[in-house]
Amino acid sequence: MKKLVLVFKILGFLILNALGLYILEMTLNFFSVYFNNAYIFNIIYSLGTILVLILNTKLFIRKDTLNFLKLYFKNIDFKRVAYLVLLASCLNIIVTLILIFLRKYTVYNFIWDKLYIEDILGVIFTGFIISLSYSIIEEVILRGYLFNMIPLKEEINIVLIALLYTTFNALSRGFNFVFIINTFLFALFLNIIYYKYKNLIYTLSFTFIWFYISNYIFSLSLDPESLDIYSVVNLMYGSFDIIGGGEYGIFGSIVFSIFLLLINLYELKSLNVFHRWTL
Numbered sequence: 001m002k003k004l005v006l007v008f009k010i011l012g013f014l015i016l017n018a019l020g021l022y023i024l025e026m027t028l029n030f031f032s033v034y035f036n037n038a039y040i041f042n043i044i045y046s047l048g049t050i051l052v053l054i055l056n057t058k059l060f061i062r063k064d065t066l067n068f069l070k071l072y073f074k075n076i077d078f079k080r081v082a083y084l085v086l087l088a089s090c091l092n093i094i095v096t097l098i099l100i101f102l103r104k105y106t107v108y109n110f111i112w113d114k115l116y117i118e119d120i121l122g123v124i125f126t127g128f129i130i131s132l133s134y135s136i137i138e139e140v141i142l143r144g145y146l147f148n149m150i151p152l153k154e155e156i157n158i159v160l161i162a163l164l165y166t167t168f169n170a171l172s173r174g175f176n177f178v179f180i181i182n183t184f185l186f187a188l189f190l191n192i193i194y195y196k197y198k199n200l201i202y203t204l205s206f207t208f209i210w211f212y213i214s215n216y217i218f219s220l221s222l223d224p225e226s227l228d229i230y231s232v233v234n235l236m237y238g239s240f241d242i243i244g245g246g247e248y249g250i251f252g253s254i255v256f257s258i259f260l261l262l263i264n265l266y267e268l269k270s271l272n273v274f275h276r277w278t279l
Contacts, residue, residue: 003151010149013060017141020052039122046133053137057145069144071200080197081205088209091259095250096218096235104244104253105220105235114230123230127216135207142187143194143203154195162187178257179248185260186251192267220249 028045035041061068099105111120142165147157165187170180190203219231237246245252 006149006151009060010146013056013145013149014141016056016059017053020056021049024048024052039126042126043129046130049133050136053140057140060145068148069140069200070148070194070198071140071144071204073201076199076201077197080202084193084202084206085209087263088206089213091263092210092213092218092250095253095256095259098255099244099250099253100235102243103238104241105237108234108236110234111230111232123216127212127231131208131212131215134211135204138207139200139204143191144200147191147194158188158191158195161191173248176248176252178242178245178254179252182251182253182256182260185257185264189260189264189267192264192271196267196271214249 024045028041028048032041035044057069058065066072096105100107111123115123142161146164147154147161150157150160152160162184166180166184169183173179190206193206194200194203215231217232218235219233220235220237237244237249240246240248240252242252242254245256250256
């Protein structure tokens with residue numbers, strides 16, 4: 001009976017969040033005629049998504065919300081935060097530069113080719129808010145709520161949450177083998193970090209920087225001129241193959257797969273997983 005109640009709580013949490021975000025989007029679209037600045041509209045939408053998430057989280061977790069999510073602001077290991085921020089930055093930038101070197105991506109233009117300094121500052125600030133909202137939503141839902149709500153061993157949830165994340169992305173982006181593998185490995189790594197350090201602040205740090213670099217340092221499209229907001233470096237992808245990834249970006253690249261595999265093996269080794277298997 002308790003497990004059935006948990007299932008309904010999980011479904012209710014996900015459905016109400018989706019419904020709240022839908023209502024928010026419809027409401028803002030209705031009033032969009034009054035927004036002359038796209039940056040302000042995007043900032044309001046991003047802050048609204050965080051508000052929707054907070055209200056729903058408080059609805060389903062009445063007491064000790066932060067403790068349940070394992071979101072602690074005391075005794076933060078800033079060296080660990082710096083390591084994860086540096087890892088996210090280097091991983092994203094290095095893989096992108098490799099694909100540029102292999103001529104899988106082409107540099108179309110730079111942000112200063114199209115925008116004045118005040119618009120560039122607007123992009124930087126807007127990107128900060130949007131990336132922060134994306135990372136908060138993903139981390140609170142996946143690792144903060146689902147990871148702790150699903151009544152299974154944490155070791156099982158590490159894999160299960162990665163599978164759920166992969167399934168959702170495959171349904172929304174399409175079934176591509178390399179993309180699915182990379183999405184799973186990416187989520188698996190974040191789950192391991194959350195399990196290992198018991199604080200959502202560390203995975204939040206990683207995903208925030210990852211989202212920011214992926215969308216506001218580099219943008220990847222077939223037609224950069226059609227983008228609403230420019231990134232610092234606007235890239236074009238060529239025809240799809242397992243090296244370049246095409247429309248899937250670095251998540252469709254086998255180069256990214258190699259890096260993710262090595263990082264996951266390193267993290268699993270730090271948990272003595274391989275040692276336990278050999279006993």
